[in-house]
Amino acid sequence: MSLKVFNTEARALGAFVPLEAGKVRVYACGPTIYDHAHIGNFRTFLFFDVVHRHLEWSGYDVRFVMNLTDVDDKTIKGAVAAGRSVADFTRPFGDAFLSDCRRLGMLAADSYPRATEYIRQMVDFVARLIDKKHAYVAEDGAVYFSVASFPRYGRLKGIDTSTLMAGARVSQDEYEKEDARDFALWKRAVAADEQASAAWDSPWGRGRPGWHLECSVMSLTELGDTLDLHLGGEDLVFPHHENEIAQSEASTGKQFVRNWLHVKHLQVEGRKMSKSLGNFVTVRQLLDEGFDPASIRHQLLSAHYRSDLNFTRDGLDASRSAVQRLVDFDDRLAAAPTGPGAATELPPVSAETLEAFRAAMDNDFNTADALGALFGMVSRVNALLDARTTVPSDDVKSVRDALASMDRVLGLLQLARAARSVDDSVAAWVEERIQARADARKRKDFAAADAIRAEIAARGIAIEDGPAGTRWKVTDASAARVG
RNA sequence: GGCGCCGUGGCCAAGUGGUAAGGCAGAGGACUGCAAAUCCUCUAUCCCCGGUUCGAAUCCGGGCGGCGCCUCCA
Numbered sequence: 103m104s105l106k107v108f109n110t111e112a113r114a115l116g117a118f119v120p121l122e123a124g125k126v127r128v129y130a131c132g133p134t135i136y137d138h139a140h141i142g143n144f145r146t147f148l149f150f151d152v153v154h155r156h157l158e159w160s161g162y163d164v165r166f167v168m169n170l171t172d173v174d175d176k177t178i179k180g181a182v183a184a185g186r187s188v189a190d191f192t193r194p195f196g197d198a199f200l201s202d203c204r205r206l207g208m209l210a211a212d213s214y215p216r217a218t219e220y221i222r223q224m225v226d227f228v229a230r231l232i233d234k235k236h237a238y239v240a241e242d243g244a245v246y247f248s249v250a251s252f253p254r255y256g257r258l259k260g261i262d263t264s265t266l267m268a269g270a271r272v273s274q275d276e277y278e279k280e281d282a283r284d285f286a287l288w289k290r291a292v293a294a295d296e297q298a299s300a301a302w303d304s305p306w307g308r309g310r311p312g313w314h315l316e317c318s319v320m321s322l323t324e325l326g327d328t329l330d331l332h333l334g335g336e337d338l339v340f341p342h343h344e345n346e347i348a349q350s351e352a353s354t355g356k357q358f359v360r361n362w363l364h365v366k367h368l369q370v371e372g373r374k375m376s377k378s379l380g381n382f383v384t385v386r387q388l389l390d391e392g393f394d395p396a397s398i399r400h401q402l403l404s405a406h407y408r409s410d411l412n413f414t415r416d417g418l419d420a421s422r423s424a425v426q427r428l429v430d431f432d433d434r435l436a437a438a439p440t441g442p443g444a445a446t447e448l449p450p451v452s453a454e455t456l457e458a459f460r461a462a463m464d465n466d467f468n469t470a471d472a473l474g475a476l477f478g479m480v481s482r483v484n485a486l487l488d489a490r491t492t493v494p495s496d497d498v499k500s501v502r503d504a505l506a507s508m509d510r511v512l513g514l515l516q517l518a519r520a521a522r523s524v525d526d527s528v529a530a531w532v533e534e535r536i537q538a539r540a541d542a543r544k545r546k547d548f549a550a551a552d553a554i555r556a557e558i559a560a561r562g563i564a565i566e567d568g569p570a571g572t573r574w575k576v577t578d579a580s581a582a583r584v585g
Numbered sequence: 586g587g588c589g590c591c592g593u594g595g596c597c598a599a600g601u602g603g604u605a606a607g608g609c610a611g612a613g614g615a616c617u618g619c620a621a622a623u624c625c626u627c628u629a630u631c632c633c634c635g636g637u638u639c640g641a642a643u644c645c646g647g648g649c650g651g652c653g654c655c656u657c658c659a
Contacts, residue, residue: 337654409590
């Protein structure tokens with residue numbers, strides 16, 4: 103068994119075989135930074151992160167690149183409206199995006215190329231396509247890719263564009279194109295572009311890159327002519343990725359991407375997310391509402407990436423409970439009484455779970471199935487632990503190792519831990535209160551003891567009495583952190 | 586209109602030919618001063634109708650329902 107992925111181009115599950123054994127080149131279509139990224143964007147980006155993590159977990163040497171598009175129609179429009187250059191306009195959004203990524207526990211990419219840093223390479227790229235007769239300069243000074251020069255056009259989406267576009271789809275303002283299917287590689291600069299400092303010199307006059315061109319040039323520059331994986335949202339299949347294939351392969355003469363993976367769009371509270379519906383949710387908004395990053399991460403990973411996923415606040419609450427179960431389990435393992443004794447079923451359970459987990463992830467990154475394997479282990483191990491007073495430390499270690507291993511892919515525990523830490527002063531206060539409660543309990547003054555417990559609970563901290571004494575845990579980080 | 590996807594217990598969600606993972610919620614029980622955590626037990630023949638098959642949630646046909654893309658969009 104090894105990794106299988108659903109390649110959009112093949113429309114089928116196939117064995118993942120990187121161009122170079124042991125090494126994987128991944129290009130992830132990142133955000134256009136003209137606004138804050140929303141939760142729908144993050145379904146996609148979080149999936150990218152899981153791909154990234156699982157490849158590394160599987161032992162591959164991964165080079166992971168995610169671009170930040172900082173020049174396109176919307177960016178320029180926004181910059182002009184703000185009276186700034188695209189560079190100044192996009193910087194804060196780019197910073198905020200990377201910050202959101204960290205908040206959600208995403209691994210850093212090896213590189214985050216911004217389009218404006220690759221203008222030189224883009225110009226060279228376009229010149230090469232013109233040389234090869236795959237592109238032409240139109241009368242308006244723009245450069246277009248000639249789709250007719252690339253016979254394989256349409257194979258990603260699986261459409262025959264020669265017939266599909268034969269109709270009256272030619273918009274009035276694009277008459278300079280020789281063929282309605284042709285798309286802009288380089289756009290002639292207009293006043294707004296200059297105003298936003300989004301225009302550069304080129305052999306064809308002042309202008310700026312077309313959107314599709316940006317990704318091709320950045321990916322080829324950063325990763326070479328052939329990528330093992332190119333990831334994106336489902337909306338990008340056509341025309342964005344189709345165009346990338348055309349221009350890239352026309353330029354290099356080599357296969358551009360071996361595997362295309364596309365993530366299905368997220369629904370929010372049962373509907374497509376859009377600004378007009380007013381159900382646009384950003385990550386920072388959810389965090390401000392008090393939701394735990396780990397809950398968000400859990401819900402976004404709770405369904406397979408090619409399935410519908412309806413993001414809801416109720417679901418977030420359910421995810422919070424699920425994550426808490428994991429944290430409690432981890433705590434229990436850390437405190438499990440160990441001692442000599444007969445071997446337990448723990449090691450084989452750990453091994454079986456890891457195997458099931460791996461199989462799930464290898465099956466086109468089936469995170470829902472993988473979570474099932476993980477939680478199955480939680481139940482089985484809890485039951486085994488209940489049945490014994492002590493277990494050999496090696497046995498416990500096998501479970502802890504398995505849990506930590508799986509979490510290197512899921513990233514839930516580490517994230518949950520980060521949100522549940524408190525200042526030393528808070529910890530000291532809790533310890534003091536617990537001692538006071540212990541005294542009250544010793545006096546059988548349960549009313550006082552319960553009052554103290556309520557006092558602690560009000561600070562977002564729960565306590566649990568066990569044979570080894572009273573333990574406490576943070577359940578509501580936002581309340582607990584307040585010193 | 587074109588292309589495509591989906592419909593599994595109260596909610597979420599795996600499972601693509603051999604008689605239904607997991608999470609959340611709920612009920613009862615054990616443990617507990619009470620809780621919490623944990624465990625045990627309980628709640629599904631998989632939208633409907635046909636068909637193929639020894640056997641289907643899984644394949645085929647039809648129906649009903651929901652959704653996505655086709656336009657800037659992750």
